[in-house]
Amino acid sequence: MNPGADSVGAGAGSGADARPRVALFVTCLANIYRPNVGLAAVALLERAGCTVEVPLTQTCCGQPSYNNGDLDGAAKTARQTIEAFEDFDYVVAPSGSCGGMLRDFPRLFASEPGWQQRARAMAEKTYELISFLTDIRGMTSVDAAYPHRVTYHDSCHGLRALGIKEQPRRLLGTVRGLELAELADSEICCGFGGTFCVKYPEISGRMVSDKAAAINATEAEVLLGGDLGCLLNIAGRLGREGGRVRVYHVAEVLAGMADVPGLGDPRQPKGGS
Amino acid sequence: MEPLSHAFKERSVWALQDETLQVALNRAKDGFAVKRAKAVGALPEFESLRDRAVDIKNHTLENLDHYLERYADAVERSGGKVHWASSAEDARRIVVEICQASGARMITKGKSMVGEEVGVNGALEEAGFEVVETDLGEYIIQLAHEPPSHIIVPAVHKTRGQIADLFHQNHQKYGLTRKLAEVPEMVNEARQVLRDKYLAADVGITGANFLIAESGTSVIVTNEGNGDLTCSLPKVHIVTAGIEKVVPTAEDASTLLRLLGRSATGQDMTTYTTFTTGPKRSGDTDGPEEYHVVLIDNGRTTMLGDQFREMLRCIRCGACMNHCPVYGAIGGHAYGWVYPGPMGSVLTPLAVGLKEAGNLPNACTLNGHCAEVCPVRIPLPDLLRTLRHREYQLRLGLKPMRWGLAAWVWFTTHPRIYRMGTRVQARMLALLAGRKGRFRRMPLAGSWFRGGRDLPAPQGETFMAVWQRRQRGKG
Amino acid sequence: MSGGREQVLAAIRRSLGRGALGADARAALDARRGATDSEPLLPKLPKGTSAQVFRDGLEKVSGTMSELTALDEVPGAVAGYLAGHGLALEAAVAPSLETLDWAGAGITPSVGPTRGGDFAGVSHAWRGVAESGSLVLLSGPDNPTSLNFLPDHHLVVLRAQDLVPHLEQAWAALREQGEEGWPRTVNVITGPSRTADIELTIQLGAHGPRSLHVLLVD
Numbered sequence: 006m007n008p009g010a011d012s013v014g015a016g017a018g019s020g021a022d023a024r025p026r027v028a029l030f031v032t033c034l035a036n037i038y039r040p041n042v043g044l045a046a047v048a049l050l051e052r053a054g055c056t057v058e059v060p061l062t063q064t065c066c067g068q069p070s071y072n073n074g075d076l077d078g079a080a081k082t083a084r085q086t087i088e089a090f091e092d093f094d095y096v097v098a099p100s101g102s103c104g105g106m107l108r109d110f111p112r113l114f115a116s117e118p119g120w121q122q123r124a125r126a127m128a129e130k131t132y133e134l135i136s137f138l139t140d141i142r143g144m145t146s147v148d149a150a151y152p153h154r155v156t157y158h159d160s161c162h163g164l165r166a167l168g169i170k171e172q173p174r175r176l177l178g179t180v181r182g183l184e185l186a187e188l189a190d191s192e193i194c195c196g197f198g199g200t201f202c203v204k205y206p207e208i209s210g211r212m213v214s215d216k217a218a219a220i221n222a223t224e225a226e227v228l229l230g231g232d233l234g235c236l237l238n239i240a241g242r243l244g245r246e247g248g249r250v251r252v253y254h255v256a257e258v259l260a261g262m263a264d265v266p267g268l269g270d271p272r273q274p275k276g277g278s
Numbered sequence: 279m280e281p282l283s284h285a286f287k288e289r290s291v292w293a294l295q296d297e298t299l300q301v302a303l304n305r306a307k308d309g310f311a312v313k314r315a316k317a318v319g320a321l322p323e324f325e326s327l328r329d330r331a332v333d334i335k336n337h338t339l340e341n342l343d344h345y346l347e348r349y350a351d352a353v354e355r356s357g358g359k360v361h362w363a364s365s366a367e368d369a370r371r372i373v374v375e376i377c378q379a380s381g382a383r384m385i386t387k388g389k390s391m392v393g394e395e396v397g398v399n400g401a402l403e404e405a406g407f408e409v410v411e412t413d414l415g416e417y418i419i420q421l422a423h424e425p426p427s428h429i430i431v432p433a434v435h436k437t438r439g440q441i442a443d444l445f446h447q448n449h450q451k452y453g454l455t456r457k458l459a460e461v462p463e464m465v466n467e468a469r470q471v472l473r474d475k476y477l478a479a480d481v482g483i484t485g486a487n488f489l490i491a492e493s494g495t496s497v498i499v500t501n502e503g504n505g506d507l508t509c510s511l512p513k514v515h516i517v518t519a520g521i522e523k524v525v526p527t528a529e530d531a532s533t534l535l536r537l538l539g540r541s542a543t544g545q546d547m548t549t550y551t552t553f554t555t556g557p558k559r560s561g562d563t564d565g566p567e568e569y570h571v572v573l574i575d576n577g578r579t580t581m582l583g584d585q586f587r588e589m590l591r592c593i594r595c596g597a598c599m600n601h602c603p604v605y606g607a608i609g610g611h612a613y614g615w616v617y618p619g620p621m622g623s624v625l626t627p628l629a630v631g632l633k634e635a636g637n638l639p640n641a642c643t644l645n646g647h648c649a650e651v652c653p654v655r656i657p658l659p660d661l662l663r664t665l666r667h668r669e670y671q672l673r674l675g676l677k678p679m680r681w682g683l684a685a686w687v688w689f690t691t692h693p694r695i696y697r698m699g700t701r702v703q704a705r706m707l708a709l710l711a712g713r714k715g716r717f718r719r720m721p722l723a724g725s726w727f728r729g730g731r732d733l734p735a736p737q738g739e740t741f742m743a744v745w746q747r748r749q750r751g752k753g
Numbered sequence: 754m755s756g757g758r759e760q761v762l763a764a765i766r767r768s769l770g771r772g773a774l775g776a777d778a779r780a781a782l783d784a785r786r787g788a789t790d791s792e793p794l795l796p797k798l799p800k801g802t803s804a805q806v807f808r809d810g811l812e813k814v815s816g817t818m819s820e821l822t823a824l825d826e827v828p829g830a831v832a833g834y835l836a837g838h839g840l841a842l843e844a845a846v847a848p849s850l851e852t853l854d855w856a857g858a859g860i861t862p863s864v865g866p867t868r869g870g871d872f873a874g875v876s877h878a879w880r881g882v883a884e885s886g887s888l889v890l891l892s893g894p895d896n897p898t899s900l901n902f903l904p905d906h907h908l909v910v911l912r913a914q915d916l917v918p919h920l921e922q923a924w925a926a927l928r929e930q931g932e933e934g935w936p937r938t939v940n941v942i943t944g945p946s947r948t949a950d951i952e953l954t955i956q957l958g959a960h961g962p963r964s965l966h967v968l969l970v971d
Contacts, residue, residue, distance in 0.1 A: 036741045037704045038734065043741035059745050061697070064690035070683055072644060072663060074670030078687035085691050161645035194603045196729070198643025200679075203725035205641050207291050210729035211607045212643075241731030244716050252734075269716040269734030272708075302952070309953050323796045334788040343765045344774055344782050350758070356934065362757030364764070414959055415950035431950060438952050465948060465956045472960060477869060493935045503902050503946040503961025510898045510938065521761065527787040528924040533794060535920075547885040549814070549947055550961065553939035561894040564866040565937045575761050583768025 025094035027055040030086070030131075032103045033065050034233035035254075039268065042233065045260035046099040046134050052260075053142040060089040066103040071113070072199050080113040080120075087123050095141070096131040099256050100232050101163020104133040108166070133163055134256055135231060139172040145179070149261035152182030156225035157255070158216070158239065159191045160232035173231060173255050180258060186223040190215075197238040213242040220250055227267070229255045240268035279397055279425055282614035283626055283635035290641070293608040302435050303609050310600035313544025314651065321540065331537055331654050334530045335591035339582060345491040345524045346573065352494025356556030358569035363396075369574045370401035373483065373516060376570050377407055380514045382480035388498060388505035389413035390485025391429050391594055392520045392574055394616045395629070398483065410475045412504035414468055421448045427610030427618060430542050430596035435609045438464065472504070482508035482566070486519035487538065487593070488531040489571075495555040496571065497531055499538065499548040506552050515554070515566040521573050522590040528553070534593055537653035541595040577629055585664050589624050591654040598648035598658060604641055613638060620648035620658045624665065632669050639665035640675075697742050704736040711735030793921045796884060803883045803916040804969060810886020811967060814944025815957060818967040827910055828858035830968050831875055834908060835860070838964075845871035845904060849895035866897035867904060874904035874962075878911040880923040881967075887943040888967065889923050891936045901940055907962035909942075913971045 027050050035042040043059075050057045064085060070078035087110065090096045098104040108128045114121035138144040157177070163169040177185055196202060196212025203209075216239055220228050228243070228250055230236050240252035251267035266272055282289065293299055318324045338345055350360040361376075363369035369392075377385060385407050387393065399420075402409045411420040415432035419425065421444045426432030433441070438461060445467055446457045452471055458464050484505050486496040496517045498505045509515045525531050539545040558565030581590055599605040599619025610618030615626045615635070623638035632639075639662040648658045669675050689696050711717055717733040720726075726733055766772055774782070787793070798806050808818050819830055827850065835842050846855065846862040855862040867874060876896050880889040888909050892898045901907060917923055920941065927935065946961030957963050 031741045033700070037700050038736045040737055040739055040741035040744045044744065047745075059742070061742065061746075062693040064693055064696045065686070067690070069686055072666070073679065073683055074663070074666035074668070074675065075680075075683045075687070076667055076670075078683055081687050082690040085693070089693075161643070161647070165646035165650055192647070194643045194645035194647065196603070196643065198645065201641070201643045202729060203723075205287070205290065205604075206725045206727075206729035207294055208604055208607050208641065209643075210731065211294055212603050213729065213731060215607075237734055238729075238731065240734045241716070241726075242729075244732040244734065245718075245730060265737070266715060269732060271715045272713050272735075306953055321796060323794060326794055327796075330789060330794050337788040340769065341774070341782055342769070343762045344779055346762070346765070348783070360758075362761045364757065364760050368757065412960065413950070414948045418950065431953065433950055434953070436951075441951055461951045461954045462956055464951055465959060469958065469960055473869060476960075495935055495939075501946070502948045502950075502959035504959070506898070506902050506938075506940065507960055510902070521765075525788060526782075526785065528927075529793045529921050530787045530789075532920045532924070536796070543949070545943075546810070546813075547887055547941070547943040549942065549944050551887075551941040551943070553935070553941070554937065555935040555939075556937060558937050559893070562892065562897075562937060563894060564897045564899045565892060573761065575764060579761065579764035579768050582765060583770070 023054070025055050027057050027095045027097050028090050028093035029057055029059050030063055030090065030096055030098040030103065030107065031059065032098055032100045032233065034237065035099055038237065039233055039254065041262060041265055042099050042254040042256055045254070045256040045262045046097070048260040048262065049134065049138055049256060050097060053138050053144050058093065062089040066106040068102065068106045068199055071106065076113060083110045083113050083124065084120065087127050091123055091127045094130065095137065096127060097134050097137045099134040099254065101133045101160050101167050101169055102232050102234060104131060105162045105166040107131040133167050133169055133231065135173045135176065136167060136169050139175060144176065147176050147179055147259045149259060150181040151258050151263060153226045154184045154186055154224065155227040155229050156186045156188045156220060156223040157191060158188060158195060158228060158230040158235060160230055160235045161194050163231050164192060169231065176259050177255070186225045188223055189219050195235045195239050197234045199234065202238060213238050217242045217246060221248060225250060228252045229258060231255050236268055244269040279616065281626070281630040281634050283630060283638055286612060286614055286637035286641060289612040289614060290608045293612045298437055298440065299435050299609055302437050303606060306434050307606050314541060314597060314600065317540040317544040317546060327533060327536055328653055328655055330533050332591065334525060334533060335654055338525055339522065339587060339590055342521065342582065345526055346521060349489050349491040349494055349524050352492065353556065353571055356494050358494065358556045358571060361570060361572045363572055363574045363576070366396035366576050369396040369518065369572055369576065370398060372572050373398050373518065374401050374405045376514065376516055377402065377481050378405065380481060380568065382407060382514065384408045384475070384479050385410070385481045385483060386475055386479040386508045386512065387411050388484035388500065388508040389416045389432065390483065390518050391616065392485055393483065393518050394426060396574060396576060398518060410472070412472055412476065412508050413500070414465065414502060417468060417472065418444060425611070425616060428596060428599060429594055429617065435611065476507040476511050479512040481514040481516060482512040483516045483518060484509050486517050486523050488534060489519055489524040490528050490531055491524055491526050493528065493555055495553045497551065497553050499551045501549040503550050506550055509554055510565055513566055514568040517571045519571065519573060521575055521578050538593055538595050541597040541651065541653040581628060586624065586628060586661060588656050589661060591656055592621055593654060595653060597651040597653065601647040601651050603645065604643070624658060624661045627665055632665065632672060632674055636669050636674050639669070701740045701743055704740045705738060707736050708738035795919045795921060798884060798918055803918065804913060806883040807881055807886050807916055810884065811944070814886060816886060816944045816965040816967060818969055820969045820971065822971050824853065824970050827968055827970065828853050828855045828860055831908055832858040832860055834966055835873060838906065840872050843871070844873040844875050845900055847876040847896045847900055849877050850875060850910060866899040869903040871904045873906040873908060874900035875908045875910065876900040878909050879915065880926065881911045881916045882920050882923065883916055884919050885943055887941050890940045890942065892938040893936050898938055898940065901942065902961045905958065905963050906966065908966045908968060910968050910970060913969055
């Protein structure tokens with residue numbers, strides 16, 4: 006391991022699991038909107054002693070179908086994902102929402118025992134990125150500096166389906182110069198909700214403006230979170246209000262890769278840095 | 279009542295624009311959640327009690343016929359009479375007939391959600407009775423001719439100013455003409471007006487929080503004491519209860535009571551928990567002469583047999599709506615029927631049909647807060663998703679949504695095309711957004727922007743493109 | 754009405770996918786100790802005597818309490834309470850307490866139920882529940898229910914020996930009373946009447962008593 010790199014617990018350096026093969030499920034939103042999140046995830050996983058691979062045949066977790074009643078469609082998409090990912094030691098996604106969906110796959114195959122078995126086997130080794138780093142790889146600190154006052158939004162699916170709450174805070178606590186200002190109502194939904202935000206835009210709009218108000222009240226310079234869906238929604242609102250809070254995925258900060266414009270920020274002219 | 283759930287979208291927008299309502303909702307927003315969290319935090323056994331409560335409810339539902347028979351037989355032994363209503367219509371008819379047979383004129387009512395569900399008040403008024411709701415919140419909305427907007431605090435959507443106006447308009451006839459401003463004087467005035475009603479009532483109708491099979495006992499909890507005055511002063515007491523309210527023993531009810539108060543209002547125990555068994559006994563100097571129980575099915579047996587059986591565990595505490603951000607934004611009336619919030623979004627489509635109430639299960643972000651606080655662990659988001667599935671199968675949803683989903687599934691099962699398509703999309707959007715890095719509007723994506731937000735632009739390349747290039751560089 | 758009964762029960766059985774339970778199955782259900790066939794799950798109580806825990810629970814819900822050493826002291830304590838609240842020395846008193854020396858304390862009692870004309874009602878609790886500071890009152894000729902709800906001030910006599918840790922012990926005791934079964938009402942009362950129906954502002958004395966005072970007799 007690199008000297009001075011992120012400190013990883015004892016489990017990571019010994020035994021058969023010494024260098025597990027981890028498949029990154031990058032998620033649609035990171036793939037399209039924010040490749041930097043995928044790169045940050047890869048960097049963190051590598052620093053946690055993993056060999057990272059990115060199956061090229063990956064697409065979507067299937068939530069749009071699953072959450073809109075098209076269970077057959079969700080199952081079709083899920084088969085695609087299972088075939089692409091089932092041979093790895095672990096499947097990791099930089100999203101509690103998509104990671105949670107992968108864990109829900111067995112439900113889609115109630116009447117197909119063969120597929121259900123495969124879905125279960127994959128679900129059992131699927132994790133959200135930050136909780137994988139801390140809970141499975143024993144990462145206790147990162148080697149990164151970020152001298153800013155930040156606040157953190159707990160995305161609902163990660164929080165409630167996967168129990169992600171302390172893990173990102175523990176790692177953020179080791180980022181040099183970072184000051185965490187807790188967000189009031191950090192556990193209240195931002196109003197994204199997948200297709201909810203376009204089916205009921207007025208309600209969604211109210212929820213995200215409440216969220217923006219809570220963020221502004223922290224006087225943080227930066228909002229962090231673990232799910233790009235929520236972050237796009239919140240960044241969109243903060244941008245509309247003309248505020249100066251920047252928005253990043255937590256992995257970007259932990260990997261020391263938040264030196265690019267935040268979500269929805271003006272782009273830097275080419276040739277810089 | 280006639281459901282208005284089909285108009286959910288319009289009603290929710292009105293609610294968001296109703297400034298008075300928003301004041302009331304904002305006041306309520308944190309109060310409940312904070313109180314519940316405090317009460318739950320002070321009881322280390324809370325999680326084990328939840329598990330126990332789930333077991334109690336599940337066992338009872340699996341043997342529902344047995345416990346209902348035991349309950350009904352015990353009621354009859356104690357001198358009461360049990361009536362069985364398969365439908366809302368049966369329930370209304372039975373209640374009206376009991377009131378007519380007793381020669382009643384004036385009827386007081388304790389808050390009963392099943393009473394609202396089957397429309398008891400309307401039927402009684404149509405039959406010529408004077409009906410007075412006695413729970414302060416229910417009384418207020420009765421004066422306003424509105425349905426409840428919350429199952430525990432029916433008038434939570436009203437401000438004190440609106441309530442003062444209602445009292446001013448409606449209490450003149452009692453010689454109470456002063457316009458009130460403060461909460462204590464309003465509560466006192468309602469107390470004064472309703473006290474006479476209690477004493478004059480011929481029939482009292484209450485709901486039941488639990489029915490105890492072993493003793494034929496009905497249990498109601500109130501903080502005001504209105505339920506007690508309603509069931510002990512008139513000469514006839516009628517209990518209206520859903521069949522899922524039965525539990526085997528008083529101990530089972532006690533376990534559920536520990537969860538109910540804490541989940542609903544953050545109280546360890548609600549002020550008055552009243553266990554009623556039959557009419558007055560020989561020698562009793564007060565209490566009703568007749569005691570009737572109307573056991574109501576109205577769709578519950580259907581739920582017992584399908585994917586919604588777990589919903590029958592519901593003890594009507596309101597915690598789900600108290601923690602629902604959608605309910606918190608729009609209040610209860612937008613849902614358009616008797617039960618609002620997450621539990622209402624499951625119950626309403628089952629009661630009035632998905633065609634009428636299809637919006638309700640969809641108007642949810644699946645954030646899971648409701649399930650997290652539900653004392654009987656009802657997986658509300660899963661049930662809502664099941665309703666969405668049912669809606670999809672019945673082809674009731676919007677067509678463009680259906681087409682969009684089909685296209686997306688095709689796209690996601692063709693990875694090469696998916697990679698190419700997303701690559702084009704990312705580049706196009708980044709290009710169109712230019713330096714600004716975000717969109718203030720975009721054709722065909724109006725709904726996103728109607729939420730009062732910009733759309734951040736992509737970075738430009740897809741992750742897969744970056745990754746493939748990096749791998750080639752390594753190779 | 755039996756048609757309705759059979760119709761609902763048949764619908765339940767259809768949904769449960771079975772017919773009516775046989776006699777053996779029903780007897781097995783009847784033999785269970787509640788739904789889960791196990792001891793009730795009773796929360797651990799805070800440290801302290803039952804009276805202390807009870808008092809804490811009662812005061813948490815705005816109830817008050819005075820401790821007496823003998824039943825004879827009740828009329829004097831009631832008189833003290835009434836005088837302290839600026840009330841006339843009158844009270845509606847439960848027949849079970851009729852034999853106390855009310856006149857000796859200067860109180861004019863009206864014995865029996867009330868129709869609302871009394872400012873104070875005095876009744877006796879069958880049990881007190883330490884866990885929640887609740888009173889358990891049984892209705893009957895001795896203890897009319899109306900006393901618990903119509904007067905503005907509800908005073909309740911509770912013997913210290915009748916304190917139980919949890920509600921469950923009260924049910925066990927009630928069951929032991931056997932034959933007669935349950936009285937018409939068992940009122941479990943935890944504090945004075947309250948409402949939060951207007952702007953969620955808690956206001957005592959909604960429809961029932963504005964204050965609840967316990968006289969704990971050792």
